[in-house]
Amino acid sequence: MKGFFDTVFHRASVRSFTSVPLTAAEVDSLMRAAMAAPSAVNKQPWDFILVDDRATLDALAAALPYAKMAAEAPFAVVACAVPSRAFERSLELAVIDTSLACENLLLAVDALGLGAVWTALYPEAGRQSEARRILGIPADVLPLAFIPIGKPRTEAVPKDKYRPELIHRGRW
């Protein structure tokens, strides 16, 4: 099994995919990893739509300006935040909790030798509206991220993002 730190430092956004489909076991591992994330008062205010239908992936790629790479991805997850199930019905906590689940998902993708990229739906109203229309997402659910996933066509090179000047010691 791939080591944790190997995974976290290897993960990079992957925007070009082969057509090889994900296996059921891979999809299961991804969903279990996503749902293992913490959430405020353990409310788990998230839902996930799994898309492997070519026509739907193509419709999303066509409708979402920053998600053109979905046209060659064999699979995608649409992560939805559900404020009505969040602690204190908080929109902000629903978004944060679902973001944590998505980070688990992105790391699990890398751990399986797959690649993915977060394309933002929230907070852009237009993109959320397109996702709602294509996927039938209810009006009180926030489409947060559209995440195409597949076998990377080329090896992604992670950026070195360590910036010690963003670390404060003791106080700001």
Place this chain on the structure above:
Amino acid sequence: MKGFFDTVFHRASVRSFTSVPLTAAEVDSLMRAAMAAPSAVNKQPWDFILVDDRATLDALAAALPYAKMAAEAPFAVVACAVPSRAFERSLELAVIDTSLACENLLLAVDALGLGAVWTALYPEAGRQSEARRILGIPADVLPLAFIPIGKPRTEAVPKDKYRPELIHRGRW
């Protein structure tokens, strides 16, 4: 090195700590893991305050109702979201991106055999105000989470949070 899936499924909120301090190498690994998270257009709109001073940890524990466990933690990270550095200066993207960094941090904590718990500052104005006062955080920076970290006093048992009913296939 601990495996990725071992880590993601082992991680649980830890609220009771021994007084053993973190090593400099541990702190370095945690910060590098946090900053390896993705962010919109790679803006990295986050800053981290590292706190190991007993008086400051105690002041935070006293001021923050859900962070009493900090009174026995040897260390904490205060994760701050910085909208002025986020893509399109978006508050929402700053919060999401910093949340992703925090999830990397929480997982790295587990991978190192340490424990941590996310206590929310954002979106509660009162808690953010207390964190600003104690730590000197500027008014245009959002204190997002106060994360006490230390060696777990007892082994935390992860919850089984897998809920297949939250997975939709093809569309909602």
